[in-house]
Amino acid sequence: MSGIVIHELTKRYGDATVLDALDLTVREGEFLTLLGPSGCGKTTTLRAIAGLEPPDGGTIRIGDTVVTSVADGIEVPPNKRSLGMVFQSYAIWPHMSVFDNVAFPLRRQGVGVIEVRQRVLDSLEIVGLVHAARRSATALSGGQQQRVALARAMVADPKVLLFDEPLSNLDAQLRISMRDEIQRVRSDGQTSIYVTHDQSEAFALSDRIAVMLGGIMVQLDTPAAVMSRPVNAEVARFLGVENLFEGTVRGLVRSGTGSGSVLAVDVPSLKTVLSAVHPETVPAGAAVTVGIRAGAVMVAGAGAPGDVPPNTSTGRVVQSTFLGEGVQYRMAVGSAHVLARTFSGVAAPTLPPGASLSVTLPPEAVAVFTS
Amino acid sequence: MSASTSTRGRRIMSGRAWLKALPWIALTVGIVGAFVVPFVTLVVMAFRTALPGLPGEWTLDGIVTAFTESDLAKPLMDSMIFAVGSSVGGTLLALFFVFVATRTTTRLRRLITPMMVVILATPVLFFALSWAMLGADNVGLVNKVWSALTGSDESVFSVSSWPGLIFVMSIKLSAFSYFLLIGPSMAMNRSLEEAAEVFGASRAGSFFRIYLPLLSPAIAGSLLIGFISSLQAFDTPQIIGTQAGIRVFSTEIYGYVTNFPANYAAAASLALGMVALLAFLVWAQMRLLRGRDYTTVGGKSTRGAAWSFPRIGWLFDVAIVLFALLAFVLPTVQLVLSSFNTVFGRYDSFSWRNYSKLLDSPVTVSAIGNTVLFMVVGGFVTVVIGAVITAALRVRPTRWKRALEVPTWIPWATPGLVGSLALLGTLLAIPALHPIYGTATAMMIALVIASLPIAIRFLENSILQIDRQLIDAARIGGAGPVRTFTSILIPLIAPSFISGWFVTGLAIAGNLEIPLLLGNTKVTTISGLAFKYYVDSAAPMAAAIFCVLLVTVLVLFALSVLGRRLVTRLLDRRTAIRLESPEAVVTGALLPVVPPSPDELPEREPALK
Numbered sequence: 001m002s003g004i005v006i007h008e009l010t011k012r013y014g015d016a017t018v019l020d021a022l023d024l025t026v027r028e029g030e031f032l033t034l035l036g037p038s039g040c041g042k043t044t045t046l047r048a049i050a051g052l053e054p055p056d057g058g059t060i061r062i063g064d065t066v067v068t069s070v071a072d073g074i075e076v077p078p079n080k081r082s083l084g085m086v087f088q089s090y091a092i093w094p095h096m097s098v099f100d101n102v103a104f105p106l107r108r109q110g111v112g113v114i115e116v117r118q119r120v121l122d123s124l125e126i127v128g129l130v131h132a133a134r135r136s137a138t139a140l141s142g143g144q145q146q147r148v149a150l151a152r153a154m155v156a157d158p159k160v161l162l163f164d165e166p167l168s169n170l171d172a173q174l175r176i177s178m179r180d181e182i183q184r185v186r187s188d189g190q191t192s193i194y195v196t197h198d199q200s201e202a203f204a205l206s207d208r209i210a211v212m213l214g215g216i217m218v219q220l221d222t223p224a225a226v227m228s229r230p231v232n233a234e235v236a237r238f239l240g241v242e243n244l245f246e247g248t249v250r251g252l253v254r255s256g257t258g259s260g261s262v263l264a265v266d267v268p269s270l271k272t273v274l275s276a277v278h279p280e281t282v283p284a285g286a287a288v289t290v291g292i293r294a295g296a297v298m299v300a301g302a303g304a305p306g307d308v309p310p311n312t313s314t315g316r317v318v319q320s321t322f323l324g325e326g327v328q329y330r331m332a333v334g335s336a337h338v339l340a341r342t343f344s345g346v347a348a349p350t351l352p353p354g355a356s357l358s359v360t361l362p363p364e365a366v367a368v369f370t371s
Numbered sequence: 372m373s374a375s376t377s378t379r380g381r382r383i384m385s386g387r388a389w390l391k392a393l394p395w396i397a398l399t400v401g402i403v404g405a406f407v408v409p410f411v412t413l414v415v416m417a418f419r420t421a422l423p424g425l426p427g428e429w430t431l432d433g434i435v436t437a438f439t440e441s442d443l444a445k446p447l448m449d450s451m452i453f454a455v456g457s458s459v460g461g462t463l464l465a466l467f468f469v470f471v472a473t474r475t476t477t478r479l480r481r482l483i484t485p486m487m488v489v490i491l492a493t494p495v496l497f498f499a500l501s502w503a504m505l506g507a508d509n510v511g512l513v514n515k516v517w518s519a520l521t522g523s524d525e526s527v528f529s530v531s532s533w534p535g536l537i538f539v540m541s542i543k544l545s546a547f548s549y550f551l552l553i554g555p556s557m558a559m560n561r562s563l564e565e566a567a568e569v570f571g572a573s574r575a576g577s578f579f580r581i582y583l584p585l586l587s588p589a590i591a592g593s594l595l596i597g598f599i600s601s602l603q604a605f606d607t608p609q610i611i612g613t614q615a616g617i618r619v620f621s622t623e624i625y626g627y628v629t630n631f632p633a634n635y636a637a638a639a640s641l642a643l644g645m646v647a648l649l650a651f652l653v654w655a656q657m658r659l660l661r662g663r664d665y666t667t668v669g670g671k672s673t674r675g676a677a678w679s680f681p682r683i684g685w686l687f688d689v690a691i692v693l694f695a696l697l698a699f700v701l702p703t704v705q706l707v708l709s710s711f712n713t714v715f716g717r718y719d720s721f722s723w724r725n726y727s728k729l730l731d732s733p734v735t736v737s738a739i740g741n742t743v744l745f746m747v748v749g750g751f752v753t754v755v756i757g758a759v760i761t762a763a764l765r766v767r768p769t770r771w772k773r774a775l776e777v778p779t780w781i782p783w784a785t786p787g788l789v790g791s792l793a794l795l796g797t798l799l800a801i802p803a804l805h806p807i808y809g810t811a812t813a814m815m816i817a818l819v820i821a822s823l824p825i826a827i828r829f830l831e832n833s834i835l836q837i838d839r840q841l842i843d844a845a846r847i848g849g850a851g852p853v854r855t856f857t858s859i860l861i862p863l864i865a866p867s868f869i870s871g872w873f874v875t876g877l878a879i880a881g882n883l884e885i886p887l888l889l890g891n892t893k894v895t896t897i898s899g900l901a902f903k904y905y906v907d908s909a910a911p912m913a914a915a916i917f918c919v920l921l922v923t924v925l926v927l928f929a930l931s932v933l934g935r936r937l938v939t940r941l942l943d944r945r946t947a948i949r950l951e952s953p954e955a956v957v958t959g960a961l962l963p964v965v966p967p968s969p970d971e972l973p974e975r976e977p978a979l980k
Contacts, residue, residue, distance in 0.1 A: 051568075051569075052568070052569070077568065078568040078569045079568050079570070079571045079572055079573055081569075085566065085570075091560065093567075104567070105570035108571030108572055109571060156571075162569075
């Protein structure tokens, strides 16, 4: 039993509340990512679970053990929580060899010399660093240090693994290979909590993602659900939904069948009424925000043949940027700008600024945020 | 390439070239005169039967006396005990306070650094003199209070003992060590210790397995510097140690000079032995501090949580208060109380009699005048020379400049007393200098030479940090080296120049060795006089004159702070004006050229709507 249950976790620094009564349950064996911008409280949550940062309120339970309970004055020290952790700065001890770094957790548990040797070498084998076992840890490159950190976190086979933005100090290419490495070496039974501000890491690794904003967990869902249905406009903005507009619900175009109802939303800045698929009905007159990713916006040269799909307006190219894999257009539609990204082959030759075109926001790709 | 340059240089070495070389010649002569000549004199002194300048013969007697006399073992042993004890004591104190200041949530932790600054700045003589009185048998404040509390006649603490001597030296050294250790301790990535905790180490385990080993290069450096400083120390062992029969090298040398008949050859020989030992240690220290590199590769240093110790945390607060009491509150109280009592050991009959006696004595008044003069004028001269040497030799070093810089390091390996001895010998050996022997001028020159390393140390950071392009720009703009120095370099370092002036002045005021060896009954400083009063069993008078010194220092400190603030404000205003002028904004800071005519000004980009 090594699920983690967090109840009303609260942390303040002076007047600033970093964590506001956070409730979160991590299932046993689950890989859960705390995703959010810097300062949202995700690292503080992780450090509270590790016992490195005593909270001001709340309880934390790991498995059957209450490790933190502010009300009961319980604060189990970090070394008694049987955790593995990968630190943002790797935290490889520079005065020890690679071997000694990895052996540290086993030696603290009093494991015998022969077994220590075997298990350390096994761990180093997994991360491909057996040849460097005797080297000084400072002689390693950043990526190698990260591998040592990974081996050290896993050598004692802890029930819970914590990752504190472990890839943020690596360059882009290394980041992807280490991400795969983490996925590969983690055994299935280990409950893992991963902190990051990078959505691609979160999507690639996690079973579930907890999106945190301003010390509050705003959404807890599978990566696919978080991606397709951000819970509100703020989450959408954080996840990189480029086009967000204020609007008012006119009424129901079609009531709930299958994927949901279709709402008609008046968007003054685009000088149009958009249809949008939404799982729930929203009363007419409600103020909402509509959002759509640039990649979902469809662009066609003006006067293209065929039927005009719903949610199509005319726009004028303000700026076109060649992206290599495609083209990004900034277009003036109504009194607002709409960002669209097309991919090679989809659109005809890059349209110059000033060209007029038809812009389509497919209803199933338009998200409606009520709050 | 260099050969052809030098040939050409020789060919045109006339008129203007000579004029150009003149400052370099003056600098070389100055450095050789101030550092090399005294050192050579010291060597000569060791092999002469008579004082330098007097008729005498070459002899090995001095060496023989100094190194074969049966009881050389005693000062050697005592020096080692003193140096090891003090450096360990100082480093342990420092380590404790560095840990409390950087790793715990102790309430008073922010007081530690200011407290250490005060200790660092306070002359050693203050601690030696005040604790000699504070911890005196029966009559010192500590034992008086003890007797009053317990009714016991027995003294609870006597400073004239090994523990007393090492304790007083450790106080002063702890401040040195503190500033050596606090940087590495703060720079250390906290997640290194947190990782140890997560992976099963207790707090103590993390402290001993991670924190201490990572700090070990700095700790070793601190121990070595403490050892070196203790070997060089004179004030504390002379005032506190000799009463307990503790004889270290520096007090032995002083004994050879002041006992009758004076044995300068033996003094110089012992001094040379010390210099050799210290030169080795200083070399070792430089190697050690350059040596092991424990900087972690990669990774941001995270500001980790400090440890709180709910059960024993108050003990840290108590330790801070206790240390402040022992280090400067009680010593100051002792000095002030004693200065208002005519009998040492009485603390109840207050009067101004000591002070009026001081003012009635022309020697005292002249000593006060000398001290202020030396601090203000001598300090200024020292800092200017220090700035010149640093700017001339360090900013763009060549092989020759490096060679010329070497002598300025001699004082680091030379105990103050040995340096004074060498300067005394130089004064006596060179007939041209005889007229100034025993004058305030000679003393000031000696103090300037002795304090030069401090001034250089203080200024080198700010001078070496100046962007060379600022200097180059002045040269290209047509300014000569002197003009560049006075109108670019000095204004740029003005705030540190003023602080360096004060710090150097403080070192001059606290110097005891030079007034003792180069002064006389008429020409001395407050420190020299305070020592003399104390040795003559006039402790209350010593306390009074030292209180005068403390007040003088405080006044000068206030003046220097005011001066620094004024200078900073002037500089700020200049910067502000530069930034406010519209052409600076338009053309960018890199090209402060003639303001362009309005039609040349680029149109501002219209703001996005």
